[in-house]
Amino acid sequence: MTIPSFDxxxxxxxxxxxIAPCGELDIAxxxxxxxxxxxxxxxxxxxxxxxLRELTFMDSTGLRALAQANAGADERGVTLSIIRxxxxxxxxxxxSGLGALLPLVDAPQ
Structure with a gap:
């Protein structure tokens, strides 16, 4: 069995x-x-x-982490930008409908 890579x-x-997660963002x-x-x-x-450019997979736990990051940043007055x-x-x-709620931006040129 191959263990999926994550960095x-x-x-x-x-x-x-x-912060750049790479690979599979899942429960593990x-x-x-x-x-x-x-x-x-x-x-x-x-x-x-x-x-998020180097993610290959994301499950519901990853979605939850993004939603919590957005809420946490708002609470602390921190600007959060999420690169698509x-x-x-x-x-x-x-x-999931979360894309409409998150501060998604295009990758810098």
């Missing part, structure tokens, strides 16, 4: 935090993303950029 890249620049890997998002909102950052992922990730957001 989480976190980089801070000044008061901005860039979502806690790692949630921890990074919690740490980002409790640190003195003004902006969190969540980059591949088509299959966009489809999950669209079907």
């Amino acid at each position: 989480l890249r976190v980089a801070r620049s000044g008061r901005s935090m860039h 890997t979502t806690p790692e993303l949630e921890q990074a998002l919690t740490e980002a909102t409790t640190e003195a950052v003004a902006e969190i950029v969540l980059d 992922g591949p088509r299959q990730i966009e489809r999950v957001l669209e079907i």
